[in-house]
Amino acid sequence: MMKACFALTLMAAACGSAWAQVPAEGVQMYGVVDVGVHRITGLKNGTSTQLASGIMDGSRLGFRGAEDLGGRYKAFFVLESRLEADNGTLSNRPASGTQLPDRLNTATLMGLPSALQPAVTAxxxxxxxxxxxxxxxxFFDRQAFxxxxxxxxxxxxxxxxxxxxxMAATLDTTNTQSSLAxxxxASLPAGFDIRVSNALAYRMELGGLTASAMYAFGETAGDSSANRLLGANVMYRTPDYSVGAAYNTRNNEKGEKxxxxxxxxGTLALGPGKASLLLASFKDDHPTGTSTIATALTTVNPALAGVAPLVQNAFNEGLKQDSRLYHVGYRFLSGASTIYVSYSKVDDRRPADADVASYGVAYTYAFSKRTDVNFVVSRYDNSKLSQAAPGGAGYLGGVTASAGTDSNSLALGVRHRF
Known part of the structure; x- marks a missing residue:
């Protein structure tokens, strides 16, 4: 008999959704408060040391519940809000602020004459x-279904x-925790759509086989294909190994792919821990949101109407994606200690050739089932036009000072689950 798998590890451990089993009857409140000190080098203003929310897990407050309807039917819900525990707000920016990579901020790097730099800057x-x-x-930005x-x-x-x-989160050694994720x-531009609104999903489980399918409505009047998303995943797991695959595809505001x-x-039980391997590809020939750039530029400065299409095309080209992500890592548990080691690399196949690699170690020590301390050290090696900076589970890293500038990250935090 098939079983509902919304509480599958794909959703629980992978995405940090605090699901480990079918919700109990009634309504429960749950959450995570994760705060720590994060030090990042290589930024435009030098080294940044900040108190950050979400070093290992994004801080959150959630409500979940279920009702048994009889006959093997059950209704359930999840409402989960992001929480920035360092300042009590619901949103955050990276340490680099609103800065974009040089390849999206410099006219000559975008194939435009330097005279168009003011338009590019705008x-x-x-x-x-x-x-x-x-x-x-x-408010319920994380989950609401x-x-x-x-x-x-x-x-x-x-x-x-x-x-x-x-699927990517499941196969990631850290399950998206820390700057080693x-x-x-692949966050600027994003290689994955992490969450999507207006979505219908089906989930099933049959023995060791689990699968899901999703359709997210674009909700654009007159064009049902605009902004819609389709996705599916499948995984087979045993106590010794697992293997899985997944696919998402989204249309832009014009209905183009x-x-x-x-x-x-997959994963493999190896010695005292588990080894993980992740391969991913990102392709985007029609970036979302670029079709209005010319209009926006003309609105800012009507005198630029003649060059606005050139600028729009340059940003469209700069935001295209064609890359591969490779990740390998190992996690092992020893008493109250958990150690993660990983190496990740993005191979950018665009003309920008913005390759970047990260590697490092994360360590957590559990005082109890609910509270632990964590320590993370990572290194980001940027080549050519790459400028990736380390972030955390709850926030983006942003960009380094200039193309090819590397970055080191050191984080120490406390995490409490309830």
Missing amino acids: IATQLGGTVGVNLNSG VGLITPVGAVLAGRQYTPAYE AGQL SLTSAVFG
């Missing part, structure tokens, strides 16, 4: 204002994690 300033997490301060468990699977509706991101290297993310990998 658009880069607008785009830089969108760099951050939950900048519109959506209702579902129905049936004898043949579970159906969920609302804001949810996408199938490709869930593989996805940190935009970001496509494909993931494959």
Whole structure:
């Protein structure tokens, strides 16, 4: 018999959603408070030392519950809000602020004459204002969905994690924790759609086989294909190994095929711990949101109407994606200590050739099942036009001072679950 797998490890351990099993009857409150000191080198203003929320896990406050309807049917829900425990807000920006990479902020690097730098700066300033997490301060930004468990699977509706991101998070050695998370290297522009609103999903489990499928409505009047997302994943797991694959594809505001993310990998019980391998590809020939750049530039300065299409095309080209992500790591538990070691690399196949690699060690010591301290040290090696900077589980790293500038990261934090 098939079982609902919304509480599958794909959703629990991978995405840090605090799900480990089907919710108990009634309503429960849960959450994570994770705060620490994070020191980052290589930024435009030098070294940054900050108190940050979300070193290992994004801080959150959530509500979940279920009702047994009888006949092997059950209704359930999740409402989960982001929480910036360092200042009590709902959103954050990276240490580099609104800064964009030089390849998206310098006319000559974008194939434009230097005389168009003012126009490039105007658009880069607008785009830089969108760099951050939950900048519109959506209250239940993390998750907000209702579902129905049936004898043949579970159906969920609302804001949810996408199938490709869930798989990548499952196969990541750190399960997206800390600056060592593989996805940190593919965040600007984003290689994964992490969560999506207006989504319908189906989940099932049959023995060691689990799978999910998702359709997210674009909700654009007159064009049902605009901004929609399709995704699916499948995984087979045993106590000794697991293997899985996933695929997301999203359309832009014009209904053109935009970001496509494909993931494959597995885990293997090895010695006292578990080894992980993750391979992913990102492709985007029609970036979302670039079709209005010319209009926006003309609005800022009508005198630039003649060159606005050139600038729009340059940003469109700069935001295209064609890259591969490789990640390998090992995690092992010894008493109250957990140690993670990992290496990740993005191979950028665009003309910018913005390759970047990260590597390092994370260590956590559990005082109890609910409270631990953590220590993370990582290194980001940027080549050519790459400028990736380390972030954390709850925030983006942003960019370094200039193309090719490397960055070191050191973080020490406390995490409490309730």
